[in-house]
Amino acid sequence: MIDIYTKPKLYDAIHQNYSWDKDLITLLAKDIGGPVLELAAGTGRLTSLFLDLGLEYTGIDLSSEFLSVANKKYGNHATFIQGDMCQFELKKQFKFIFIGFNSFLHNLTDDDARQCLQSIQNHLMNDGTFLVSIFKPDPSFLYREKGKLYPATSLFDFEGKQCRIMETNDFNDETHVNHLTWRLERDGNLETEEYQFKMRMFYPHVMDILLSDSGLRIKEKMGDYDGSPMDEESGMQIYVCEKT
């Protein structure tokens, strides 16, 4: 099994056209200002949004491979730090802290999530804003047939071939951890390498408790990046918070 977060070229190829979160993040950043801290910043997919606005940007990520790509792209203008979002100490506070694209789900236990939110609270300015965006647990996805391969992406170009990701998942309904395995299909041929990652599912009522216990008051809940409010039909949970 290969950790997907050691393969930045593949990750970037998969997400080369992924931009549906950019408008909302840009709108908020314009309004809130900097300095900005992104947790689980990856290969810096969103970094240029802040640099283009002239905002000071710091990104934290666990993966040295991803950070090396981020540094090559933006290292002269932004700061990237290798660290764990559950426990970081930067001796600095930020006006805008965010963790997007489901990365909060890499906190696999309540303890991890609480530590992560506490570290965020410690680094948020008194008049600062925190945003977290994750998808809502979806039973039709979590309880799919075990071992069966489902398409996880549409077609994308990688190393000159038309590719897509096929995935299986195994959801543990006691721990609420979903174990995902990805395989690359290249020009229609399924490769043998298996890439894996795990995501803990958080229900909206659990997010309410975790955020409020960490001293973060929810100002706005959205159900999508188009800004629509969160309801039972929404696929996403997006929380905009301030310090209590």
Ligand SMILES: C[S@@+](CC[C@H](N)C(=O)[O-])C[C@H]1O[C@@H](n2cnc3c(N)ncnc32)[C@H](O)[C@@H]1O
């Ligand atoms: C879905 S990717 C998102 C990357 C980037 N934010 C984006 O929007 O493209 C998740 C990221 O979380 C990082 N990650 C996973 N666990 C982490 C942890 N405990 N602390 C910091 N980063 C972590 C991975 O290395 C990966 O870059």
